[in-house]
Amino acid sequence: MYALQWKEKVCATCPSADCLLKCQYISFARHDEAHGEMMKVVRGEDSRVLHECATCYACEEYCKRGNHPFYLISERREERGMFTAPRPITNQWKNMTQMQGKYMVGQVKDKALSCCFIPDLGILGTGEIFKDVASAVAFGAEFMCPAVHTHFARMSVIKERLPIVIENFVKLGVKEVICLHDECYGTFTAIASAYGIDVPFKPVYYMDFLLSRMKEMKDRIKPLGIKAAYQRPCSNRLIPDKHPLVKEILDLIGVELPNREYQGENCLCCGEILRSVSGYKLADDVQERNLNDMVQTGAEYCVFNCPACQSSLSEKVAKKGLKPVHIIDLCKMALGEKERGVR
Amino acid sequence: MSDILKALIEIVGERGVSNTPEELWFYSRDPGVLTPHLPDYVVAPRTTEEVRKIVLLANREKIPVVPMGNGMSLTGLVIPLKGGIVLDMKRMNKILEVNAMARYAVVEGGTSQGVLKAYLQEHYPQLRHSIPDAPPTTTIAANAALHGQGRLTQQYGFNSEMVTGLEVVLPTGEVCLIGSPSLGPYWFSRGPTMPDLSALFLGWLGTTGIITKIGLRLYPNKKIRDVELFVTDRVDLIPDILYKLTHLEILEDVNVWFQPKPLMFQGNFHITLYFTGDTEEEIAFKRRMVWDALQEYMDSKDGGFMSVQYMKEMLMEMPQRGIADFADVPKGGGFEYSGPITIIEHFPQYAAKVVELAAKYDVLYASSARLISGGHCMMFSISFAFNRNDPAMMTRVKHALDEATAFALEMGGIPWKPNFMEQKMIMEKMDKNALKLLQMIKNNLDPQGIMNPGNWEVNS
Ligand SMILES: Cc1cc2nc3c(=O)[nH]c(=O)nc-3n(C[C@H](O)[C@H](O)[C@H](O)COP(=O)(O)OP(=O)(O)OC[C@H]3O[C@@H](n4cnc5c(N)ncnc54)[C@H](O)[C@@H]3O)c2cc1C
Ligand code: SF4
Ligand code: SF4
Numbered sequence: 050m051y052a053l054q055w056k057e058k059v060c061a062t063c064p065s066a067d068c069l070l071k072c073q074y075i076s077f078a079r080h081d082e083a084h085g086e087m088m089k090v091v092r093g094e095d096s097r098v099l100h101e102c103a104t105c106y107a108c109e110e111y112c113k114r115g116n117h118p119f120y121l122i123s124e125r126r127e128e129r130g131m132f133t134a135p136r137p138i139t140n141q142w143k144n145m146t147q148m149q150g151k152y153m154v155g156q157v158k159d160k161a162l163s164c165c166f167i168p169d170l171g172i173l174g175t176g177e178i179f180k181d182v183a184s185a186v187a188f189g190a191e192f193m194c195p196a197v198h199t200h201f202a203r204m205s206v207i208k209e210r211l212p213i214v215i216e217n218f219v220k221l222g223v224k225e226v227i228c229l230h231d232e233c234y235g236t237f238t239a240i241a242s243a244y245g246i247d248v249p250f251k252p253v254y255y256m257d258f259l260l261s262r263m264k265e266m267k268d269r270i271k272p273l274g275i276k277a278a279y280q281r282p283c284s285n286r287l288i289p290d291k292h293p294l295v296k297e298i299l300d301l302i303g304v305e306l307p308n309r310e311y312q313g314e315n316c317l318c319c320g321e322i323l324r325s326v327s328g329y330k331l332a333d334d335v336q337e338r339n340l341n342d343m344v345q346t347g348a349e350y351c352v353f354n355c356p357a358c359q360s361s362l363s364e365k366v367a368k369k370g371l372k373p374v375h376i377i378d379l380c381k382m383a384l385g386e387k388e389r390g391v392r
Numbered sequence: 393m394s395d396i397l398k399a400l401i402e403i404v405g406e407r408g409v410s411n412t413p414e415e416l417w418f419y420s421r422d423p424g425v426l427t428p429h430l431p432d433y434v435v436a437p438r439t440t441e442e443v444r445k446i447v448l449l450a451n452r453e454k455i456p457v458v459p460m461g462n463g464m465s466l467t468g469l470v471i472p473l474k475g476g477i478v479l480d481m482k483r484m485n486k487i488l489e490v491n492a493m494a495r496y497a498v499v500e501g502g503t504s505q506g507v508l509k510a511y512l513q514e515h516y517p518q519l520r521h522s523i524p525d526a527p528p529t530t531t532i533a534a535n536a537a538l539h540g541q542g543r544l545t546q547q548y549g550f551n552s553e554m555v556t557g558l559e560v561v562l563p564t565g566e567v568c569l570i571g572s573p574s575l576g577p578y579w580f581s582r583g584p585t586m587p588d589l590s591a592l593f594l595g596w597l598g599t600t601g602i603i604t605k606i607g608l609r610l611y612p613n614k615k616i617r618d619v620e621l622f623v624t625d626r627v628d629l630i631p632d633i634l635y636k637l638t639h640l641e642i643l644e645d646v647n648v649w650f651q652p653k654p655l656m657f658q659g660n661f662h663i664t665l666y667f668t669g670d671t672e673e674e675i676a677f678k679r680r681m682v683w684d685a686l687q688e689y690m691d692s693k694d695g696g697f698m699s700v701q702y703m704k705e706m707l708m709e710m711p712q713r714g715i716a717d718f719a720d721v722p723k724g725g726g727f728e729y730s731g732p733i734t735i736i737e738h739f740p741q742y743a744a745k746v747v748e749l750a751a752k753y754d755v756l757y758a759s760s761a762r763l764i765s766g767g768h769c770m771m772f773s774i775s776f777a778f779n780r781n782d783p784a785m786m787t788r789v790k791h792a793l794d795e796a797t798a799f800a801l802e803m804g805g806i807p808w809k810p811n812f813m814e815q816k817m818i819m820e821k822m823d824k825n826a827l828k829l830l831q832m833i834k835n836n837l838d839p840q841g842i843m844n845p846g847n848w849e850v851n852s
Contacts, residue, residue, distance in 0.1 A: 132693045134693075134696055135623075135624075135689070135690055135693045135694065135695055135696030136625060136693050136694065137623045137624055137625040137659070137660045137694075137695060137696060138623065138696040138697075138698060140625065140659055140660070141623065141656055141657075141660060141698065144655045144656050144657075144658055144659070145655070145656035147655055149655065321699055321701075324697065324699070325696055325697070325698075325699070328683065328687065328690055329679070329680065329683045329697075360701045360702070361699070361701060368672070
């Protein structure tokens, strides 16, 4: 079984303890308190962090010293037999994402277009932007990144399934896998490397692909001239270096990204997992603050990166008067392939 | 051509009668597991007068008459066990009146659920009726005749309790108005404050008369409907959870279901909770009440709310088509359920029995219980899917269903829409004086024993 590669000394001597001091869900008065709790987690002792962490993934971004505090918290919770969400929900996720041989693979050669286990991604990965790779779709639990189980503190599921998913891609003979789901890219890069799991193909982040395709088709872009608030997904915390791509893409298609309180490191997640883990009070509060913050920017659109966020927030943002749209659809709109509007 | 056929043609016209083999074949069976039996004639009347004449003829000639709506009750209730006439009521499908202020509708005896739903949606969008999850082609009168349940049963009781008046053709040919319409033009009460005569026809499965008109309560149709899905893996907690939920007095409908397939549902019990409101605030308030009521199970990690985003469309359907999909899991499109009415306390024992029967008879199960009247009881369905082209599988399902009924009776439950054998089991077990009363009623109303014979055979 793979093990989390953890640099204990790096933690022990950490001057910031940013992982916990910046946490939006657990408050600490001072550095020594936060650091002390993290060290308890490191030593495998009980800590309030194990009971209060809302599983937002953010400390993966806050730690700038190469450690993986959130994976460790999840490991420790599992070691203690703890459940973050109710047990039946945890097991349901495990069952729902179980490989059952019901996958779909298109004409894959050296490149695959990974749609994870999210049907909406198959629709997004079409049109001029994806014309060379759209037929190379890989979809299903067999190709799904198992990162979601970190929310449920079931790292064992990840360690068991991730090598199989990687192997499934390898069997297709691919050199590159374009990940349409943010979380897949995060899994093949950040999680795999934290656990020393070899990924023998090149994972490509779809926003890198999108940016380069849009640059290639620059002449065809009709700037949209709109303002859009961005909903950053939890999984993007695993790959913070990719976050600036959003602005680059939106700049290119004439979409203004207004400043708001909950952006960048201070962003708020879509809240749906919080609903399972902590109940509706926290989830409603997070969603309300997040959406009000979007509204006060005067944005016309809410632009999504992750279809799961889009599915949980679309109706809610629409009720606040914003149009929900995926960033790929915004690009398609700029190319004139798609009507301006809601999807 | 026989004299009877001629007489029938005289009553309903040529297009309203058939005795061609292919048609008789269709009317000899239902989608359940009971053995088919051919009728002699299929007759489709259009008016009460035609029904009356058919019954008089049948009485004179001692021919069985089996009233039929859509034939979807699954337990062989419209299989003409002793031949005779299948009286297909579907051409009597008019909506006669909607009294919006008194919130009732009057429809003909063959009007389907779908027709009334569409009519209300178009003309009275502020009103609705308690639609069952049966196919929309099933009929309102038949549903009342078998004490059906629908979307508003959790709040207001069995659909038969929503009846506000009847017009019935008695087995001897008299046309009888029951309830307030027997005194005046209004169809607002089936009985009270008089003796409630509707009980002579509701639950009798067409063995005491033919309903030609039926009044039905309508209810407010709130602007917004929403749903939550609570799951737990502890069956022992279900009665308590349901008790807490019904205490809220805010839920439209509550269904508890469990099934081994697809895998995502395995191991859990699902409670689908519907609530309605006229504003977003009302919905949000009700949702919070539901969540708060079950917070303790979330804290103990024994239960939680599942995200319904991807299933919402399916869950919100009325009727829910997904129920019928189950029939095709083993391929071959057969499914039948036993649906005893029982107390909620017994949920765990019934749940264990379903799993035991499915394993014993090697059949695929699904179970869904619907709460009735704020939790006074529930309909616990024990459903088995089967391949209609696999007689051995059908026999196994039949045995499993028989055993389920025996179990329900042992547990003090009442089999719902019982087939003729289950009716016998009920009569054997019931209080002897109650059985005598049943005999008195049936023998007086139907002296020739022509109405749906084989069913509620009180004399055998
Ligand atoms: C997928 C599926 C889901 C279902 N879900 C539900 C549900 O949620 N709730 C529910 O209650 N049922 C449900 N059912 C069972 C059944 O379909 C319904 O109860 C339905 O209302 C039966 O109507 P029908 O017109 O098909 O009745 P039929 O089978 O035609 O008749 C039923 C009984 O009523 C008698 N009858 C018919 N018409 C008259 C009349 N005019 N006068 C006197 N007696 C008459 C018949 O002789 C028979 O005994 C379901 C069935 C299926 C297949
Ligand atoms: S996880 Fe990172 S930020 Fe937190 S204490 Fe360790 S080194 Fe510091
Ligand atoms: S995952 Fe989020 S909630 Fe949990 S400790 Fe890290 S930052 Fe805090």
